[in-house]
Amino acid sequence: MPPLPLHLQSSARPFIEVDHFDFWYGPKQVLHDIHLAFPENHITALIGPSGCGKTTLLRNLNRMNDLVDGIRHRGDIRLDGTSLYDPKVEVISLRKRVGMVFQKYNPFPKSIYENVIFSLRVAGRNDRRQLDEVVEKSLRQAALWDEVKDKLHESAFGLSGGQQQRLCIARAIANRPQVLLMDEPCAALDPIATLKIEELMTQLKDEFTIVIVTHNMEQARRVADLTAFFYLGKLIEYDETLSLFTQPSQIQTEAYISGRFS
Amino acid sequence: MSDAHSNPPSSAALLSSKGEIKVWLTATGLNVGLFMVAGLLLLITWNGLSVFWPQPVSEFTLTSEKDGAPEKIAGIITKQKTRRSAATGQAIEEIQIFTGNRDAYGLAFRFLDQSSLASTTLPTDYIVAERSEYGKAIFTPVRLEFSPTQSLLANDPTFLPELHRLVKEGNDRRAEITALEKHEIGAINARIDKLEIRLRKADPSPEARAPLEQELATLRSEYATLAAQATTLRDRQKIEKLVYRLASGEERSQAVAEIIHFYQPNQLTLVGRFKIFLHHALAFLTEEPREANTEGGIFPAIFGTFVMTLLMAALVTPLGIIAAIYLHEYAKPGIMLQSIRICVNNLAGVPSIVFGVFGLGFFVYGVGGYIDHGPAYPLPERWWFLASLGAVVTLILALLLTLKYSPTQALQPKSKARSFTENSLWISTALLTLLTLAKCPYFHGFFADKLPSPTFGTGGILWASITLSLMTLPVVIVATEEALSAVPRGVREAALACGASKWQMIQRIALPGALPGVMTGIILAMARGAGEVAPLMITGVVKLAPSLPLDGIAPFIHAERKFMHLGFHIFDLGFQSPDSEAAKPMVFATTLLLIFLVVVLNLTAIQIRSHLRRKLQASAF
Numbered sequence: 001m002p003p004l005p006l007h008l009q010s011s012a013r014p015f016i017e018v019d020h021f022d023f024w025y026g027p028k029q030v031l032h033d034i035h036l037a038f039p040e041n042h043i044t045a046l047i048g049p050s051g052c053g054k055t056t057l058l059r060n061l062n063r064m065n066d067l068v069d070g071i072r073h074r075g076d077i078r079l080d081g082t083s084l085y086d087p088k089v090e091v092i093s094l095r096k097r098v099g100m101v102f103q104k105y106n107p108f109p110k111s112i113y114e115n116v117i118f119s120l121r122v123a124g125r126n127d128r129r130q131l132d133e134v135v136e137k138s139l140r141q142a143a144l145w146d147e148v149k150d151k152l153h154e155s156a157f158g159l160s161g162g163q164q165q166r167l168c169i170a171r172a173i174a175n176r177p178q179v180l181l182m183d184e185p186c187a188a189l190d191p192i193a194t195l196k197i198e199e200l201m202t203q204l205k206d207e208f209t210i211v212i213v214t215h216n217m218e219q220a221r222r223v224a225d226l227t228a229f230f231y232l233g234k235l236i237e238y239d240e241t242l243s244l245f246t247q248p249s250q251i252q253t254e255a256y257i258s259g260r261f262s
Numbered sequence: 263m264s265d266a267h268s269n270p271p272s273s274a275a276l277l278s279s280k281g282e283i284k285v286w287l288t289a290t291g292l293n294v295g296l297f298m299v300a301g302l303l304l305l306i307t308w309n310g311l312s313v314f315w316p317q318p319v320s321e322f323t324l325t326s327e328k329d330g331a332p333e334k335i336a337g338i339i340t341k342q343k344t345r346r347s348a349a350t351g352q353a354i355e356e357i358q359i360f361t362g363n364r365d366a367y368g369l370a371f372r373f374l375d376q377s378s379l380a381s382t383t384l385p386t387d388y389i390v391a392e393r394s395e396y397g398k399a400i401f402t403p404v405r406l407e408f409s410p411t412q413s414l415l416a417n418d419p420t421f422l423p424e425l426h427r428l429v430k431e432g433n434d435r436r437a438e439i440t441a442l443e444k445h446e447i448g449a450i451n452a453r454i455d456k457l458e459i460r461l462r463k464a465d466p467s468p469e470a471r472a473p474l475e476q477e478l479a480t481l482r483s484e485y486a487t488l489a490a491q492a493t494t495l496r497d498r499q500k501i502e503k504l505v506y507r508l509a510s511g512e513e514r515s516q517a518v519a520e521i522i523h524f525y526q527p528n529q530l531t532l533v534g535r536f537k538i539f540l541h542h543a544l545a546f547l548t549e550e551p552r553e554a555n556t557e558g559g560i561f562p563a564i565f566g567t568f569v570m571t572l573l574m575a576a577l578v579t580p581l582g583i584i585a586a587i588y589l590h591e592y593a594k595p596g597i598m599l600q601s602i603r604i605c606v607n608n609l610a611g612v613p614s615i616v617f618g619v620f621g622l623g624f625f626v627y628g629v630g631g632y633i634d635h636g637p638a639y640p641l642p643e644r645w646w647f648l649a650s651l652g653a654v655v656t657l658i659l660a661l662l663l664t665l666k667y668s669p670t671q672a673l674q675p676k677s678k679a680r681s682f683t684e685n686s687l688w689i690s691t692a693l694l695t696l697l698t699l700a701k702c703p704y705f706h707g708f709f710a711d712k713l714p715s716p717t718f719g720t721g722g723i724l725w726a727s728i729t730l731s732l733m734t735l736p737v738v739i740v741a742t743e744e745a746l747s748a749v750p751r752g753v754r755e756a757a758l759a760c761g762a763s764k765w766q767m768i769q770r771i772a773l774p775g776a777l778p779g780v781m782t783g784i785i786l787a788m789a790r791g792a793g794e795v796a797p798l799m800i801t802g803v804v805k806l807a808p809s810l811p812l813d814g815i816a817p818f819i820h821a822e823r824k825f826m827h828l829g830f831h832i833f834d835l836g837f838q839s840p841d842s843e844a845a846k847p848m849v850f851a852t853t854l855l856l857i858f859l860v861v862v863l864n865l866t867a868i869q870i871r872s873h874l875r876r877k878l879q880a881s882a883f
Contacts (some may be wrong), residue, residue: 062759092761100759109775119760122770168756175761242521 012039015209021075032233045224052230062098069250099172103184105164107156115156119175141171162193182212229253310854313847320387323380336509337361362398391524397699401506432519442492459711493851514845556845566825571792578731582738610736620798621729630718640703653694660687721802724821725812734787745779794831803830830854
């Protein structure tokens, strides 16, 4: 069983377990024997230089990598005890349990309302009252309700960048997933919008298990309970955020967080 | 030149370094194109519109004599040119005049040598009259004959109002005759045809035949009554006569009711001319052609072009979109896909007449013939049973094999042998089903009773539209594929991450996002299809269609009917008509209209596209 960091082993339950996981794009191995667990209702940050495999790991958690040709894996990833690669698991129902927010905000060319309820629409839920409730709840959770409640049926492209990213978060949580994956959610945003999203994440962790990939070490320090450092496709160090940043046990970690390479 | 440089570069070097000359070159290229387009449009517009403008009538007195008096001739000047005489080599000034009165002169145009003209005048009392036969007449009126004994002279003040009244009455009666013959008698004819076919099929016992025959008899008597009515009306048309004099002095008599419309060109004010102009233009748009298409309007051709283009767009759009979705979203990249793409692109370069020949061979004779009389060479019954059994068995096997493969196993690709078996099973299912349908010995066609005259087995608007939609298919496929590639990857991934299946992602996100691009493809396809003539000539266009493809007789849409088309009309008028000089103005007017129609169709599609774009509003990607 992949371990949680020591201090959490008694207080938190491992929700996602990555068990000796190797991963190849064609002939190129991009993940080497990744072995770790993400605790329930915590925020875990994945950090590391570009090309270290953190996004690849994230995109394996909802099997988004299935879209790529020529992929191969070894080992296992378990979500709440069930393997993602179990033949009985359908990718579509898996993705309903694991929401995702992307680096570049990507609302659909539809109204704000239709954006939020997209996952319900594709699941065939069309009850108007229910949908209205979901829209309000999700937008409130994404701290966007007050800004858009009067223009729900206008195009989502009329919103600012930060608002669009929060809309994407509302969309990702509309279907009440258990896990929320965030792939550098603030990379395309200005500092104020970034701060808003970070506040939002700390509120959301009560309900969701959050895994976030970030390039911004300050951000990891501010929002994450745990941080995992990746380098060249290997997991180098995984610990409570504070101790990882203050007393890194590995020499590469120290070099990275002190900015000697990136 | 700047003083800072001690050695200022020569102006030629400066020019070339700035690339000025190349800019001029590109601008010249654009200008040449613009001039050509503008010149063509101007030429067509000017010539097309001047057809409708009422020109003055001149009376020419010639130097030559005829029957002891100077010869006179009246007409509208249509052309002036200088010709070098073949005999003397001297330049001769020549004019071409439109004399009308084809019944009297044999020809409607005449060339006159300037030197042979003694004098030219513009007498005010000339009338130009459009007639339902023999084209226009140009004359001075003499008298109206209401009956052999009662008449009204042209110098009487009530003459003109009386003529107007009679012409209007004649027009009303003509409309009545058309309504009778085309609609009422047409409907009865259709019912009689149906009854006769039923009678032919009915069993020979007199009890079965009696009610049918009785009904047929009632219909025939109704037909006779209506035909008699029409004959009475036709006879009535001939009673009032107009006697007129030509410039040559000859007096002729003409049934007033055959005059459709007349005016006195030399008395018209500018407003009056403009009114006549509008009247002519409207008649051109709304009336049916007369006199081998050289007179009257071109409404059936406008309607035919319009219906054909819309039908083609309706057929090509779903087909093109479906094909493009498979090619772009599902087909595995590789040599196969590459070669299919190349084939699709090359299809756009195949000469359109080749598509026409294919349409004639496959759709008209093949599919149309099949619909009419069933398969020409049916399978022997035993073989047919075997084939249908085979189709069912392969279908069941293919379904079993495909459905057993569940999508959760997507990570383990199917084995080669298995996918090969699956594919060949599906392909044989399709082939066997096709064979079963196409060679069924029990199917004898839907229109076998009407044979030997074909119903669908001859050119018609449906086959023409299908042929053109095949021709324009590559345009739509290429445009749709491009539009699908332009849908951002992020949006597609977001849709999948929301739990949408691939098809839901395509249907709800990718395709709506690609719609403006798809519309561009449809616009291009329509523009190409509407102006195409060659493939239509062999798949259903005719010089003169007796009825429109849509009308009030059930089943209202007659997809098997032949139709008229503006493009073919231009060809027919300009190059196939007996008097091409008379048809020339119509050629210009028809061309103008065809261009106008294409522009209108395009503008509508562009309007729809920009509406879609506004709805989707380009994001900040």
